[in-house]
Amino acid sequence: xxxxxxxxxxxxxxxxxxxxxxxxxxxxxxxxxxxxxxxxxxxxxxxxxxxxxxxxxxxxxxxxxxxxxxxxxxxxxxxxxxxxxxxxxxxxxxxxxxxxxxxxxxxxxxxxxxxxxxxxxxxxxxxxxxxxxxxxxxxxxxxxxxxxx
Numbered sequence: 301x302x303x304x305x306x307x308x309x310x311x312x313x314x315x316x317x318x319x320x321x322x323x324x325x326x327x328x329x330x331x332x333x334x335x336x337x338x339x340x341x342x343x344x345x346x347x348x349x350x351x352x353x354x355x356x357x358x359x360x361x362x363x364x365x366x367x368x369x370x371x372x373x374x375x376x377x378x379x380x381x382x383x384x385x386x387x388x389x390x391x392x393x394x395x396x397x398x399x400x401x402x403x404x405x406x407x408x409x410x411x412x413x414x415x416x417x418x419x420x421x422x423x424x425x426x427x428x429x430x431x432x433x434x435x436x437x438x439x440x441x442x443x444x445x446x447x448x449x
Contacts, residue, residue, distance in 0.1 A: 344371025356386025
């Protein structure tokens with residue numbers, strides 16, 4: 301099991317949520333875990349603009365809220381995986397949400413989400429899930445095992 305948060309050191313991250321407090325909270329956690337640059341986007345529309353700019357090419361890790369007005373997290377995940385943004389389709393993507401409905405979780409994993417993290421999130425839980433997701437992505441495998449803490 302990988303829970304080494306040092307795997308996050310030096311990564312460039314994007315945090316997407318329609319709640320500004322959540323963007324700030326998760327961004328601060330990622331900085332404390334060693335992420336190099338952490339960008340925040342206020343919802344899906346802002347995230348899409350950022351991901352379609354040159355800055356998108358530098359993003360290694362995306363933490364997405366599932367439920368956002370306009371463009372939701374699943375739509376953004378699909379766009380990343382289909383190469384419709386400047387973010388690499390192989391980037392590590394974590395879904396951060398309060399929704400645990402099985403249908404929604406299955407939809408996220410069908411789109412190759414790397415981690416599914418329930419709100420409210422702690423720094424230790426977020427770090428452990430992201431570290432496992434990054435380790436698995438680097439090893440060339442994606443697995444729905446990210447659901448367990």
